[in-house]
Amino acid sequence: FFFQTDVEISLVGGSCKSPVERFWNGSSAVYILQKATHHEESNSMEESRTDDAAYASEVLPKESPGALALSVGRAKQLISLYTMVQNPNMTYLGISDLVVLPPLWARCDGSDAQHTCWIGAEPLKAGNKVTGLNIYTVSCDGPTADKTRFANLEELKMEHKIRHHSSVVTTKGFARYELIAAAAVEDTMAESGSSISVDITWNGVEEILETPPLVSAASLNIALESGDPRSPVFHLYRELQFLLALAEGLKMGVTEWPEPSESESALKLVQEFLTDLKKKLDGDCTFGNKNETEKIKCDTAAVDSCIKSIFGERGDLDFTEQLWCKMKSKCVSSYQELIDCFTLVIKSLERGEIQPWIHQGSSSFLSQLIQQSYHGKMQDVSLSDITPVQMLLEIGLEKMKKDYVSFFIGEPDTCSLLFQDYFISTSVDLQEQVHRVQKLHHMLEIMVSCTGLLQFRHENLFPLTQICMKYYKENPLNEKHVFQLPIRPALVKKFCQNDNPEVWKVEISSGHGQKEVKTTWQVSTNAPVEHGTSNNSGFLCDSTVNGSSEERLYFITMTQCSQVHFT
Numbered sequence: 001f002f003f004q005t006d007v008e009i010s011l012v013g014g015s016c017k018s019p020v021e022r023f024w025n026g027s028s029a030v031y032i033l034q035k036a037t038h039h040e041e042s043n044s045m046e047e048s049r050t051d052d053a054a055y056a057s058e059v060l061p062k063e064s065p066g067a068l069a070l071s072v073g074r075a076k077q078l079i080s081l082y083t084m085v086q087n088p089n090m091t092y093l094g095i096s097d098l099v100v101l102p103p104l105w106a107r108c109d110g111s112d113a114q115h116t117c118w119i120g121a122e123p124l125k126a127g128n129k130v131t132g133l134n135i136y137t138v139s140c141d142g143p144t145a146d147k148t149r150f151a152n153l154e155e156l157k158m159e160h161k162i163r164h165h166s167s168v169v170t171t172k173g174f175a176r177y178e179l180i181a182a183a184a185v186e187d188t189m190a191e192s193g194s195s196i197s198v199d200i201t202w203n204g205v206e207e208i209l210e211t212p213p214l215v216s217a218a219s220l221n222i223a224l225e226s227g228d229p230r231s232p233v234f235h236l237y238r239e240l241q242f243l244l245a246l247a248e249g250l251k252m253g254v255t256e257w258p259e260p261s262e263s264e265s266a267l268k269l270v271q272e273f274l275t276d277l278k279k280k281l282d283g284d285c286t287f288g289n290k291n292e293t294e295k296i297k298c299d300t301a302a303v304d305s306c307i308k309s310i311f312g313e314r315g316d317l318d319f320t321e322q323l324w325c326k327m328k329s330k331c332v333s334s335y336q337e338l339i340d341c342f343t344l345v346i347k348s349l350e351r352g353e354i355q356p357w358i359h360q361g362s363s364s365f366l367s368q369l370i371q372q373s374y375h376g377k378m379q380d381v382s383l384s385d386i387t388p389v390q391m392l393l394e395i396g397l398e399k400m401k402k403d404y405v406s407f408f409i410g411e412p413d414t415c416s417l418l419f420q421d422y423f424i425s426t427s428v429d430l431q432e433q434v435h436r437v438q439k440l441h442h443m444l445e446i447m448v449s450c451t452g453l454l455q456f457r458h459e460n461l462f463p464l465t466q467i468c469m470k471y472y473k474e475n476p477l478n479e480k481h482v483f484q485l486p487i488r489p490a491l492v493k494k495f496c497q498n499d500n501p502e503v504w505k506v507e508i509s510s511g512h513g514q515k516e517v518k519t520t521w522q523v524s525t526n527a528p529v530e531h532g533t534s535n536n537s538g539f540l541c542d543s544t545v546n547g548s549s550e551e552r553l554y555f556i557t558m559t560q561c562s563q564v565h566f567t
Helices: 039-047 052-059 070-087 151-163 179-183 234-252 266-278 300-310 319-327 333-350 365-374 387-408 419-422 430-454 460-476 489-498
Strands: 007-012 030-033 103-105 117-127 129-144 170-178 195-203 219-223 483-487 503-510 517-524 553-563
Touching: 007 170, 052 365, 070 103, 070 117, 070 129, 070 266, 103 319, 151 179, 151 517, 151 553, 170 179, 170 489, 179 430, 195 430, 195 489, 219 266, 219 489, 234 387, 234 430, 266 319, 319 387, 333 365, 333 387, 365 387, 387 419, 387 430, 387 553, 419 430, 419 460, 430 460, 460 483
Parallel strands: 030 103
Antiparallel strands: 007 030, 103 117, 117 129, 129 553, 170 195, 170 503, 195 219, 219 483, 503 517, 517 553
């Protein structure tokens, strides 16, 4: 809504991203004040709003350069009004029943000497009563590579002591390192939206920009989008895309077939495959010896084996899985060719020309036909309508489930209850089964990336797998979700020693409980605010040292807190 025509006010809470989360760690809803942009248009739209959702979509603060800031003077005036309304001693205002309002933050244009970019006010409460306010000011400068403009830690501590009349202060450090950016040869991960970073916190900071000590607490932040061509499991991603195309075709009634990428047709490959099986009528088919398959156990050595095995085909593919490999996206190019392939297979089974081996527990329609053929009697099959597509989808789904299980568990026959109950369950429809396989692939991409980047062993992969499985058992596929894993700082030691942090912050604090006050000094490679403009001298303006653009540029941000007590 709007205040005095020039101020736009939004209430931000719930799942909405707060624009002040970098400076304020509160969890409640907040008022965001900024310069009004479309007052007249908003008034006309207000009349046509039909529900709260539509209203919320209009008033959310703009997280873009389009968000306009208020002048510092105007912001201070609004904070003063907010303070008066919250002060129970202001009886002359005639407010009989005071309501504790959400915290209020105002965007500022940095036009003052301190380059103030935010001013905030947060009520201090005792029960249902407001006893005072925390007043925050956030100033920003840069970007700059000139480290002489960086603060001195001892001076920051002394300034905090003087401001808050405190004799003892504590310091806490925070640093974030982007691991993917540091490891990638090409800067393509950022474009894909993928990110792996580590947040490190420690107590007892001794100097500005110090390297985090090994006694720190570290947390890995992982957000990965599948489909990076450089991924060692990209071949599985492409196979999954064909599976998704079949599932979509089954749902919509129209399947888009890919162009064949090889000279041999799927029909020819299936014919050769069946001919080879006919030569082995005694059933001694070479599908891979399960006894020779390496038994995967949950230890460090097993992880290496799993990582290596997932890069190629499994050694225990049964008949239907091998058939899928012949017919998948690089070969099958039409609906008719699919029918012809399955016709060859079914006739060979009916004539008893082949007696292929299949995995125990296979539930696809083709597996049922194969089991029937063992007894010399098969049901009639009409390869029309969606039947051929569904048959191909089923065998592909079973094959890919076992591919992922062989990585996460090891032996497919020793699945955990979680996999049995959810990820490889056949009690749900095919579309949901495919959706769950997508989740498995995303989890695999995460595991492989962390293993390649950080040489993860079982002690790290196991809890990360549990975190991912728990999330995906309760939520739909979301490749933008950030998975967090506590790790030992030693795992990222080389990144901390050899690379510059994306964010480095020191927090100086004194007092306890509601009387605690903090001063925060931070440098970051990304602009800490969305509403900076180059028109304001010194506020978010480019600068380098001696004209050099090779040194890392940092934005410098200072957040200070002061308290106003009403009682």
